[in-house]
Amino acid sequence: MVESLLGLAPGRVAAVAGSALAGVDSTEEAKLLLSPFFQRKGGIEALRPVLSEIDWVPEQAGFLVSAMSQSGLNDEILLGILQDAMGVTSGDRAYSVDFVSDLVAEVRAGGNVAAGKEIYSRAQLTCAACHQLDGVGGVIGPSLDAVGAGLSPDLLIESVLWPNRQLKEGYFAITVSTKSGEQFSGYRDKEVNGMFHLRDTATGAVREIPRVEISKIQDIGSLMPKGLTNGLSREELRDLIAYLATLKG
Numbered sequence: 001m002v003e004s005l006l007g008l009a010p011g012r013v014a015a016v017a018g019s020a021l022a023g024v025d026s027t028e029e030a031k032l033l034l035s036p037f038f039q040r041k042g043g044i045e046a047l048r049p050v051l052s053e054i055d056w057v058p059e060q061a062g063f064l065v066s067a068m069s070q071s072g073l074n075d076e077i078l079l080g081i082l083q084d085a086m087g088v089t090s091g092d093r094a095y096s097v098d099f100v101s102d103l104v105a106e107v108r109a110g111g112n113v114a115a116g117k118e119i120y121s122r123a124q125l126t127c128a129a130c131h132q133l134d135g136v137g138g139v140i141g142p143s144l145d146a147v148g149a150g151l152s153p154d155l156l157i158e159s160v161l162w163p164n165r166q167l168k169e170g171y172f173a174i175t176v177s178t179k180s181g182e183q184f185s186g187y188r189d190k191e192v193n194g195m196f197h198l199r200d201t202a203t204g205a206v207r208e209i210p211r212v213e214i215s216k217i218q219d220i221g222s223l224m225p226k227g228l229t230n231g232l233s234r235e236e237l238r239d240l241i242a243y244l245a246t247l248k249g
Helices: 003-010 011-019 026-036 043-052 056-073 076-085 099-108 114-120 151-159 234-245
Strands: 172-180 181-191 194-201 208-209 214-221
Touching: 011 026, 026 043, 026 056, 026 151, 043 076, 056 076, 056 181, 099 151, 099 234, 114 234, 151 234, 181 208
Parallel strands: none
Antiparallel strands: 172 181, 172 214, 181 194, 194 208
8 A cells, every 4th residue: 555655646655654753663663664665666765855854863763774674675875864863873984904904803812702792682783683593583694603614704894894795695685676666675586487586685585576577677785784883882893703703603
């Protein structure tokens, strides 16, 4: 119903949804309200200016950020609006070889693994919502059970801070737009007998879309939100990497 109305009057629907989103009290509620805007062409574009005008309570903006991350919903501009409301610097930090090498040295010299495990579990980082560990967690990103065995500390740092540099095969996300104005994000599964198979980022369920109905396929890359760790101190980032380095299956 909401998707249909978005096709007719996106601005009016966005205004109503914006008022509701400003009052959400859970990530699940935010998911229900946000998802239709990502599934209809022009939906997010209509929602951005509405959300930019809201005087956000940081916790409620955090519910929307968590909802986007847990559902694999990706929009840098919208994420930036919400991160700014949370008092977190938005966007990627500039890649630096020296930054990586210095942080590796700090991890090896004194990373606190126990503190890093607590940081990993923080709801606002959504690590556990997107990655599985010991059979618990989401399926948006790859399992982390043996990430410390597969990646050296420098590559772990790159994977956390600049995920597109170390993106694992099978986790290159795409957005499929249809001629009727629908949009679906996920992972390319296969294409058979004229049907495009798209694996849902959050559930792993496969959606079949007739190839003749597809108007555009756009590469997204990693669905890990940019700047997700920008709210961490240097010591917290060090400890998080130290913890991930211990995960060797």
